[in-house]
Amino acid sequence: MQRTVFFISDGTAITTETLGHSLLTQFPNIEFTQERIPFVSDSGKARDAVLKINAACKMDGATAIVILSIVDKEARQIIKNSDAITLDLFADFIDTLEQALGVKRQATVGQVHSVANLERYEERMEATNYALSHDDGISLSYDHADLILVGISRSGKTPTCLYMGLHFGVKAANYPLTESDLEKQRLPTFLRRHKKKIIGLMIDADRLAQIRETRRPSSRYASLKNCHWEVDAAESLLRAEGTPILHTTHSSIEEIASRVLLQLGLQREMF
Amino acid sequence: MQRTVFFISDGTAITTETLGHSLLTQFPNIEFTQERIPFVSDSGKARDAVLKINAACKMDGATAIVILSIVDKEARQIIKNSDAITLDLFADFIDTLEQALGVKRQATVGQVHSVANLERYEERMEATNYALSHDDGISLSYDHADLILVGISRSGKTPTCLYMGLHFGVKAANYPLTESDLEKQRLPTFLRRHKKKIIGLMIDADRLAQIRETRRPSSRYASLKNCHWEVDAAESLLRAEGTPILHTTHSSIEEIASRVLLQLGLQREMF
Numbered sequence: 001m002q003r004t005v006f007f008i009s010d011g012t013a014i015t016t017e018t019l020g021h022s023l024l025t026q027f028p029n030i031e032f033t034q035e036r037i038p039f040v041s042d043s044g045k046a047r048d049a050v051l052k053i054n055a056a057c058k059m060d061g062a063t064a065i066v067i068l069s070i071v072d073k074e075a076r077q078i079i080k081n082s083d084a085i086t087l088d089l090f091a092d093f094i095d096t097l098e099q100a101l102g103v104k105r106q107a108t109v110g111q112v113h114s115v116a117n118l119e120r121y122e123e124r125m126e127a128t129n130y131a132l133s134h135d136d137g138i139s140l141s142y143d144h145a146d147l148i149l150v151g152i153s154r155s156g157k158t159p160t161c162l163y164m165g166l167h168f169g170v171k172a173a174n175y176p177l178t179e180s181d182l183e184k185q186r187l188p189t190f191l192r193r194h195k196k197k198i199i200g201l202m203i204d205a206d207r208l209a210q211i212r213e214t215r216r217p218s219s220r221y222a223s224l225k226n227c228h229w230e231v232d233a234a235e236s237l238l239r240a241e242g243t244p245i246l247h248t249t250h251s252s253i254e255e256i257a258s259r260v261l262l263q264l265g266l267q268r269e270m271f
Numbered sequence: 272m273q274r275t276v277f278f279i280s281d282g283t284a285i286t287t288e289t290l291g292h293s294l295l296t297q298f299p300n301i302e303f304t305q306e307r308i309p310f311v312s313d314s315g316k317a318r319d320a321v322l323k324i325n326a327a328c329k330m331d332g333a334t335a336i337v338i339l340s341i342v343d344k345e346a347r348q349i350i351k352n353s354d355a356i357t358l359d360l361f362a363d364f365i366d367t368l369e370q371a372l373g374v375k376r377q378a379t380v381g382q383v384h385s386v387a388n389l390e391r392y393e394e395r396m397e398a399t400n401y402a403l404s405h406d407d408g409i410s411l412s413y414d415h416a417d418l419i420l421v422g423i424s425r426s427g428k429t430p431t432c433l434y435m436g437l438h439f440g441v442k443a444a445n446y447p448l449t450e451s452d453l454e455k456q457r458l459p460t461f462l463r464r465h466k467k468k469i470i471g472l473m474i475d476a477d478r479l480a481q482i483r484e485t486r487r488p489s490s491r492y493a494s495l496k497n498c499h500w501e502v503d504a505a506e507s508l509l510r511a512e513g514t515p516i517l518h519t520t521h522s523s524i525e526e527i528a529s530r531v532l533l534q535l536g537l538q539r540e541m542f
Contacts, residue, residue: 012528106297267307
């Protein structure tokens with residue numbers, strides 16, 4: 001079975017697509033062709049989108065599905081009149097919210113991914129720059145860090161720190177445990193001072209070897225034997241230091257980031 | 272008026288919160304206290320969440336709002352029986368989808384931010400590493416780049432490239448125009464070969480000076496005069512080269528990323 005799904009919004013359609021994905025994962029046996037159509041903010045653009053939608057319905061010989069989030073009533077209605085079945089993320093909930101809050105909405109187009117609040121946006125950019133300048137032990141001064149991820153090479157530290165900067169405005173540094181740290185079985189002194197904001201990331205040796213192999217094929221670095229040694233040494237070091245440990249092998253960066261914030265009790269609003 | 276809003280999910284609750292934000296921006300006069308409660312995947316955790324919800328209702332003297340996305344029926348129902356008003360992102364739409372598709376769903380918990388598809392996840396990590404190793408002209412070999420952002424320092428290149436790696440699995444490099452490039456009024460030869468995948472980012476001189484001032488206060492680099500010169504020189508260089516230009520001053524990285532992909536005709540699924 002073949003179906004086309006459109007994610008259509010007056011903004012980037014990124015939220016619409018993400019929510020759409022979470023719905024579509026519930027139907028693993030259907031092959032979905034997916035298309036994101038962003039910035040559909042007026043009737044003209046809505047009509048262009050309808051041409052695409054109706055063409056897809058004809059091509060597939062099956063009704064397309066539209067996941068929709070548009071503030072403008074007229075544009076929204078034009079899409080809803082297409083040949084597709086529309087899930088309207090916006091209209092249904094906004095009505096419920098109006099009733100719950102007892103006030104009318106003030107229609108403003110696709111603000112969620114805009115720079116509506118410049119100060120908050122700058123916080124986010126600053127945190128991203130912080131992650132870059134405190135990645136992989138580049139800078140060892142952690143006074144301004146909200147948190148520090150510690151672990152061996154390729155345990156997931158860097159993408160998680162970048163994600164936390166970009167999406168939570170959290171200043172996340174990361175420090176790669178060195179062979180010397182592992183041999184001494186203790187964290188370096190400059191880290192011990194910040195113990196309350198440290199989380200250790202751990203990964204299975206098999207998975208680690210696989211990841212490292214694609215980076216440096218047939219190296220000692222990637223060998224299963226060495227990975228086992230590093231993983232065991234890192235785990236015992238972190239335990240000895242009393243550092244909270246998160247296992248990343250089966251987790252995405254969103255999941256790791258979410259667990260790190262939970263573990264440290266940091267409540268941060270998402271961007 | 273003061274209201275507490277909870278974003279509750281059996282996954283990271285990141286999608287739930289993002290969609291929630293887009294709804295809440297429509298009510299700018301209400302002060303919302305927001306809390307994300309992730310990983311609510313069973314009845315026990317749902318009951319813990321209800322304690323928090325009901326406490327907030329009492330504190331505020333106003334009904335809390337829950338934006339909910341939980342697959343497990345029992346856990347979902349426990350939250351719905353709390354004192355809050357619940358917007359159920361999952362249940363309403365999944366029923367509509369089942370009808371539209373004519374098949375029953377296969378309930379699987381919070382897959383959208385999991386590593387369900389390892390191959391795609393690795394693509395994403397590889398693209399993020401690509402952005403890091405091809406940031407700011409570190410590496411000038413662009414054969415594997417899906418796209419190259421070109422612009423003067425602080426025009427938004429780096430965070431946009433990281434975002435595109437993390438969320439679209441797109442290999443995005445960036446090259447900062449140097450004083451010598453600006454004076455010669457042409458792109459360096461190693462870039463000209465990749466012209467089809469280049470997008471120029473531009474920013475207003477006033478905004479640029481403001482951003483640079485926080486980085487290097489009172490420097491020539493940050494001076495309004497120098498920023499004006501760089502912006503004008505970059506704009507004329509990019510025009511002369513026939514490079515498509517995107518203005519980033521009033522755009523978030525999501526918006527810039529979305530426009531870049533649209534401009535280059537790259538259809539990529541979101542992570």
